[in-house]
């Protein structure tokens with residue numbers, strides 16, 4: 001999709017912005033809203049990539065004064081984008097940076113995703129950066145935070161992150177803790193399942209003052225949630241390390257459960273403790289009754305793309321990001337199907353060659 005058509009449509013609209021519930025999603029929502037500048041509302045689905053009738057009803061109510069639906073950083077499948085447009089009677093603009101084979105082709109959907117075919121060089125490290133590039137209007141520290149939210153310490157070697165830090169005279173390495181803390185404050189609310197706090201963040205950041213990161217860092221509610229989430233994270237990482245089992249060559253897996261939504265972070269921590277291996281963690285988040293399986297590795301010769309295809313061929317809904325040093329595959333399942341899915345994936349792994357041959 002031509003970026004000019006996207007800009008033309010959104011700059012003359014009063015959109016309902018539906019954003020991902022993570023740091024990048026929130027920053028994406030704020031960034032596009034600050035460009036449009038008026039008559040914007042925000043919405044974030046309750047931690048799932050499914051648009052059901054209940055949620056359509058919520059949206060319908062919120063849509064009254066809005067003529068366009070803008071979806072940001074939310075890897076919704078094309079059928080849901082079409083459903084949104086069809087059932088709610090509005091055009092849908094989706095701006096994303098997730099790798100996907102499913103491109104919506106429908107006259108009422110404008111889809112803009114420069115990273116859809118993969119992003120091996122990491123030039124689209126966050127959806128907020130996609131939007132900042134599109135509009136030319138952004139808060140550099142917020143965009144840097146959105147990148148750290150997605151890449152964590154791998155951001156330090158990402159040239160896009162470095163560019164934003166340099167732009168405001170910050171040192172990408174020495175001042176890393178600033179965007180890191182900003183993204184962790186948002187992560188706390190996400191981890192503890194507080195969707196209402198997340199939904200309110202974009203408007204408080206948009207209208208709240210000159211320095212959005214400062215506001216995030218000094219918010220006592222976000223601070224408390226982050227503390228709780230970090231304590232639970234430590235506990236789960238230790239438990240994962242104690243229970244990892246070898247499944248295939250350089251492939252280790254375990255299953256855990258906990259109160260918070262922490263599987264992504266747990267998998268990232270465990271994976272960085274085991275840089276030569278692929279780590280798989282099946283997880284049940286009791287607070288929101290959601291289950292998922294994350295597979296992650298820092299190895300660049302690991303072929304998670306083929307694993308993604310095999311998993312999808314079994315009927316699971318898997319998505320992933322395949323970037324230098326940041327290979328991750330995520331599968332959402334019904335809680336009661338977690339064990340079955342975990343075992344299915346283990347048997348694929350046992351039959352598959354997961355590493356590309358290297359010319360050693």
Ligand SMILES: [Mn+2]
Nearest residue numbers: 020022024025
């Ligand atoms: Mn996101």
